[in-house]
Each structure stands twice: as structure tokens, then as C-alpha cells.
Amino acid sequence: MVDFLQGMYSGITWLVESDDQLFLVCVCFVGFDAGSIGAINAYRMDFSAEAWCRVHDIGDAVILLENTNMAASCPASPLGLKANQIYFMNNFVADDADLCIFDIEWEMKEITRVHQRDDLLIYRKPFWVLPPYITS
Numbered sequence: 001m002v003d004f005l006q007g008m009y010s011g012i013t014w015l016v017e018s019d020d021q022l023f024l025v026c027v028c029f030v031g032f033d034a035g036s037i038g039a040i041n042a043y044r045m046d047f048s049a050e051a052w053c054r055v056h057d058i059g060d061a062v063i064l065l066e067n068t069n070m071a072a073s074c075p076a077s078p079l080g081l082k083a084n085q086i087y088f089m090n091n092f093v094a095d096d097a098d099l100c101i102f103d104i105e106w107e108m109k110e111i112t113r114v115h116q117r118d119d120l121l122i123y124r125k126p127f128w129v130l131p132p133y134i135t136s
Helices: none
Strands: 006-019 021-030 037-044 052-054 063-067 071-075 083-087 097-105 108-113
Touching: 006 108, 021 063
Parallel strands: 006 071, 063 083
Antiparallel strands: 006 021, 021 037, 037 052, 063 071, 083 097, 097 108
16 A cells, blocks of 8 residues: 555554544554564545555644554544644554654654553553543
8 A cells, every 4th residue: 555665564554534534554664573663654545646645744633553453533632632643552562561652743753661561461452542522
């Protein structure tokens, strides 16, 4: 569907709808190493050209990725979040419970350790719980 950057031969993709638009998010790995994230790209479907177009702005929204290839989007401002962010747990290889926050506009990745790994025993993979969003 989309080409990987040079040196990246594998990755994981998610489809997500946001504000009546279809997006494809791709987390690309260096070589075939799922423990080494090389790039994170967001694309919007251009239905008139039937092509994915890379974007650096998804409006006032954030995208939440889950390890089961499920994804969701929600408005950023009402939840006190910064827009143009992609959130996911960096557990592609092991249950390390690091939270990754990727800024689409600036193409910057921040990784935050959520748990100490020494005593980490995960019975269920992390998942997102979203508050209801009511439009007026």
C-alpha cells in the first residue's frame, strides 16, 4: 500500500477513521527488527486519486494504536491533549510497557517508561479507554 523508507523492510499498519477521513498509520522497523522503530508515518486516503498521501497534520485529533491492529481517534483539545499525536505501547516484541508518543507534524518520538520491568507481570495487554465525546 505504501513504500517503506530505505533500510526499513518491515512494519505494522493500522487503518483509522478520523473526522470522516480514512488514515493509514505505519510503524516501520529497521530491517526486520520489531524492537527497532525506524519511522512512523501517517497517510490520508485521497479517494479521487485512489492513493495514500503522507500527511503531517490530522487536525485537532490524536490517534491511539492498539497491538491488535485496532486503532481509534479522538479530539485532542477537549481531553487536554496536544493535537497531531499518535499514541501506542512499544510492545511489538515483548511486554515492556513503554508508552510511545509520536508528533506527526515535527516527526519526533518520545518514549516514556510506564512501569518498572523488574516486577512487571502483564495478564492483559494494555488497551485504551476513551471517554464519551458528545458534539453540540
